[in-house]
Amino acid sequence: MGLGSRGPQRSEDTRPAGPRGGGAALEGVEKVLTRGTSSAMTNGGDMTSPHISGEETEVEDSSNEPAGSTPSASDTLRHFTADFDVDGVVRRLKTGNFIVPNFNPAPAPEAEYAGFQRNFVWTKKQKDRFIESLLLGFPIPGIFLVEQPGKKYLVLDGQQRLRTLRDFVTGTDSVTERTFRLSGLGDESRFYGKAFADLDEADRDLLLNTFLQVTIVVPREAGNLQGVYQLFERINSGGTKLQPQEIRIALYAGSRxxxxxxxxxxxxxxxxxxxxxxxxxxxxxxxxxxxxxxxxxxxxxxxxxxxxxxxxxxxxxxxxxxxxxxxxxxxxxxxxxxxxxxxxxxxxxxxxxxxxxxxxxxxxxxxxxxxxxxxxxxxxxxxxxxxxxxxxxxxxxxxxxxxxxxxxxxxxxxxxxxxxxxxxxxxxxxxxxxxxxxxxxxxxxxxxxxxxxxxxxxxxx
Incomplete structure (x- = not known):
């Protein structure tokens, strides 16, 4: 069986390729969708110590990194693009073919891939507007995955989009553990307050059959992830830019x-x-x-x-x-x-x-x-x-x-x-x-x- 739900259209190149429809245009959409990003959850841990402030600790870093030499992408990576419909994406997330664990809390011991990716940081309004954008037919930025042995795919860019899709289609917000309703939209929206099950059949079909472009990156040398890291630094954009450690956690997941x-x-x-x-x-x-x-x-x-x-x-x-x-x-x-x-x-x-x-x-x-x-x-x-x-x-x-x-x-x-x-x-x-x-x-x-x-x-x- 192919990667995409309908036997994905696939193109391969050694040069980084942006999503179809124009990278600049999609980057603009990303910025609109993620404007005003703030944390939607807090981490666990004992907060009873008198030394621990209720404010998140800021870290000052004056590294002023010198530029290092960057090898050509074709020396370290190959990649191809594939189209997945939303129905297939959600199914792969549920079966673990697409893997998006959290860094905190610790994953269950039986989890095949231990914690990576950042905490869920989209607000309720951002999640709802993302779903509404799909229902209205607006283009969205592409997803980046890294292929692993056994045809497993680690999500490098697009975690929040994929988790929002999964939660809405399955009906439960994984952050609040409540029914996912589009309550963050203005009441002028015809989708206001609706869960997936409340949508008209035509709207449900439209959402499930919407295709997302996915770029799949494959390291040319197993275990050498520097090229993937450098690529991700370059394509990492939008309202909530990932930090180097967040990228690192994604790439070097496991016992480390x-x-x-x-x-x-x-x-x-x-x-x-x-x-x-x-x-x-x-x-x-x-x-x-x-x-x-x-x-x-x-x-x-x-x-x-x-x-x-x-x-x-x-x-x-x-x-x-x-x-x-x-x-x-x-x-x-x-x-x-x-x-x-x-x-x-x-x-x-x-x-x-x-x-x-x-x-x-x-x-x-x-x-x-x-x-x-x-x-x-x-x-x-x-x-x-x-x-x-x-x-x-x-x-x-x-x-x-x-x-x-x-x-x-x-x-x-x-x-x-x-x-x-x-x-x-x-x-x-x-x-x-x-x-x-x-x-x-x-x-x-x-x-x-x-x-x-x-x-x-x-x-x-």
Missing amino acids: VDALRELNDDPHWREIFGRKNLRLKDTELILRYLALRRVAQSYDEFDWTREAPQTASEAHTHGNYLFYRAPLSQFLNTYLESLGDNGTPDVKAMETFRAVVKVLSQVGPTALRLEDSAQINAAHADAMLVGLSMSPRIQNLADSLQSNPGKDFTEEVGNIASGIDQRLADLLQNDEYQRAIRESTSHLASVYARLKFTSESFRDL
């Missing part, structure tokens, strides 16, 4: 993402960071910690001599070492790819993260923020997390917490925390450190400087 989710649920991390970030900035900071900790360990092996790591970084990796090379977004992708499809971060790194945030929860949430801002500074945060993880005393605490889970370490945690305050104050008074966390923070010189500063500052806690 599960590990990030697990650490993101740590109660001490939640005390420090605050509410879960709908755009996954909190998980991106954890990923930065995991990847840059390996960098700091590599520098440490070379006694923090920049010349040796810079030479090794030409190949990005060197034996068991990992050396940093900008741009940061590509570096984080490389780290995830180094773990393999079924791999997870180093257990020691994960347990040390738990020890670090346990200590930082005693220092307070201001530890990852600068004095002149209520936002978390991403560069300062990754440097603090990595630098503290390099401390032998915190590494010993991590070992103790893991081997004696029922023991009370309150006194030891408090003693370590008391030694951080003055060192942190001294760091923030250092002009070189300030430059490393505020200016061009993804450049090698800045990454090297801030990791060296924090690693040396907290070595003798």
Whole structure:
């Protein structure tokens, strides 16, 4: 059986192709449909801590990414387009042929593809207007999928459109768990207040037989998703543009993402960071910690001599070492790819993260923020997390917490925390450190400087 419900019309090319009808026109429709986007749901997690604000935590990032070399699309990808009717799309979503899991909450253990894609962020009005647009015959933007083994298709772009279609046709809004009625439309609309079952038969048939254009992307090399990532960055547009971490979560789904989710649920991390970030900035900071900790360990092996790591970084990796090379977004992708499809971060790194945030929860949430801002500074945060993880005393605490889970370490945690305050104050008074966390923070010189500063500052806690 072909991909489309009617044996899809299919065309293949090695160049990125936009939806039929004119990419510019469809982009304009996308902007109209998604104007005013805001969150329609909040993440779970214990919000009882006095340190956790009711406001979503903002993350300040002054990376000023340098441009990296981009290979030709034909070197890394092939793609083709296919037309699917809405009836076939909904059926494939229900059977799991098209896969659109959430990052939060955690998927069921039996789920074949673990959490990716962002949280559902369309408002009720946006969802209803999207359905109305189809019923009125307006064109909509195309969908992007990535083909996986076994002819499964991961949704890269179009999650909200597909979920809205599925929910409306099946009758239940997956966010509210109530009957999906078009109550967000103006009462002048002839579809106002109607559920799918309330539509005239002609309107139901019109909707189910409407064709959507789907672009299916296939990596030329199994497991190498850098090309897909770069393509998605380029086609990612509209009212609610996906962040790099949201794209990353889609592409590297599985045990690697599960590990990030697990650490993101740590109660001490939640005390420090605050509410879960709908755009996954909190998980991106954890990923930065995991990847840059390996960098700091590599520098440490070379006694923090920049010349040796810079030479090794030409190949990005060197034996068991990992050396940093900008741009940061590509570096984080490389780290995830180094773990393999079924791999997870180093257990020691994960347990040390738990020890670090346990200590930082005693220092307070201001530890990852600068004095002149209520936002978390991403560069300062990754440097603090990595630098503290390099401390032998915190590494010993991590070992103790893991081997004696029922023991009370309150006194030891408090003693370590008391030694951080003055060192942190001294760091923030250092002009070189300030430059490393505020200016061009993804450049090698800045990454090297801030990791060296924090690693040396907290070595003798």
